[in-house]
Amino acid sequence: MTLFDPPAPLPERLRPRTVAEVVGQSHLLGPGKPLTRVLASGRLGSLILWGPPGVGKTTLARLLAAEVGAHFIALSAVSAGVKDVREAVTEAERLKARGQRTILFLDEIHRFNKAQQDALLPHVESGLLTLIGATTENPSFEVNPALRSRARTLVLEALTQEEVRGLLDRALSDPRGLPGVTAAGEALDLLARLSEGDARRALGTLEVAATLANPVTPEAVTEAFGKHLPAMDKNGEDFYNLISALHKSVRASHVDASLYWLARMIEGGADILYVARRIVRMAAEDIGLADPQALRLCVAARDTAEFLGSPEGDLALAQAVVYLALAPKSNSVYVAWKNALNAVREGETLPVPVHLRNAPTALMRSQGYGKGYAYYFDDPEGSFGQNYLPEGVQLDLYEPTGEGWEARVAERWRKLREAHGEGEE
Structure with a gap:
């Protein structure tokens, strides 16, 4: 092996070779669970694998194809298009004539637009292609209903800290991993915690840390990991879940929780002006006339955030969130406005x-x-x-x-x- 032929990254070297080696997802792969029953029957239908990064979606798709003896075609929706789908269809037709089925794995299926997803429909419906789509985004929003109805959605879960720790131990003992490298227990515990259930990130960081210190220390893990940013997809479900948590914490007058969720959003890279607009909305919806000053303060916080930017403007948002959490609550205007809209929409259009x-x-x-x-x-x-x-x-x-x-x-x-x-x- 030379500099021009480097080894595969550690996550790739340790990729499970059989379904039995898969870590986590016991709700799908345990005794009597959905994928276990499917594999026992030998009849694998189209699937959408929905879960966070680094939980084994690609690995699971490859292993499922191998288990049922299907030809595996892998495409990434980031770079693939309708032309690539047509080429996959042509190959599937050729293999079907020889009695072999084809599984098309489409990574990040949510990045295919409606027309591209529609191009898959007739071939999935006819059974020429068994589709396995992988996505980190909620399929309810990102995958066409027609395609969803032809595929079973399975939710993959982030690995637990114990499961990630087990993977790290395996990396140090498996000949495919990091032979000759040792690590302090507290270093592996730290890495398991920081990785937030992402096996690929954990193994990749361990490989870098091993170049910095052997035995691997907590300091080496911290340096290899870099700045820890809380996981958040800025345009996906995680983002809106954080907004929801912030809003509900403010509504419940929980000051510390409100600050925590705000910090999660800001540290995760959220657009502070979008967050500011949502905070203004909270003032109108949940504080309302119980404290008319709340709306004025939140508008001022929004203007401050725009004027100063981040990080200086973040403090104005924190001040607004604390104020809203402490303020008395009233949604009377919010309810009255919904009532007024319903009265207009459901009633006759009567003259003034x-x-x-x-x-x-x-x-x-x-x-x-x-x-x-x-x-x-x-x-x-x-x-x-x-x-x-x-x-x-x-x-x-x-x-x-x-x-x-x-x-x-x-x-x-x-x-x-x-x-x-x-x-x-």
Whole structure:
């Protein structure tokens, strides 16, 4: 072996050779589990393997093909296109004539657009190709419904720290791994934790750390690993799960959890202006009139984040999140607005009462527009006595909560309803 013929990376050298060597995914590969039953029957249908990076999606696809004796064609949706699919179809037709089935493995299937995914449909439906798609994104959003309906979706899970630690031990003892390298137990524990269930990252980091120190130390692991950024797909489900966790923690007034999820997003590389916009939304939706200042503070935090950028502007977002978590909560305006939209969407489109209509011209006034309107400052009692909704329409959309500022105006709200003849009968 020479410099021009380097060894394969450690994750590739230690790739499982049989299904029995696969680490993790016991919910799919254990006794009586879905893939175990499929392999026992010998009838492998199309699959979509959904899971985080480094959990063995590609490896599992290769092993499944080998187990059922199928020809394996691997494509990456990053670089492949319809032309590559057509070539795979041609090869599958040739092999079918010889009695051999073909499995087409499409890595990162979510990167295929609708037209490219549609090109697969007739060949998957006819059984010419057995498709195994791999994705880190939720197939419900990223894979066409027609293709999803023809493939079974299996969810792969991140490896546990114990499973990753077992892989690292194997790397040091297996002749294909790192013969002659040893490592301190605390170094392997640290690497298992930092890898967050990603076997490929764990093994790759171990290989680099072994070039820095032998025995491998925690310091070597830290140097090889580089800056630890929490896992987050900036455009995928993880991103929206973090936003959801942040919003729900604020709503529940859990200050520490709110700061934690905000930090996860910022450290993961989220667009701080997008996060700022969501924080402004939280102020309007969940704090509302319980603390009218919350919205103003969050808009100011958004402006500060735009003006300063990250990391300086991050502190303004942290301040806003802490404020929202501590603030009294009211979704009364949010509920009232949804009620108003439903009333408009589900009700008749009724005309505006004549006395409420705009009357800027003599012609409009001659048609009675604005006639009889009681101007509040001239006739408060008459103003309260006139109708402000279309004829026959009665609505009960808004009701204040007992939280914060809204509790202080609840009595005025009740008196206003009574003045408009809308109080309790």
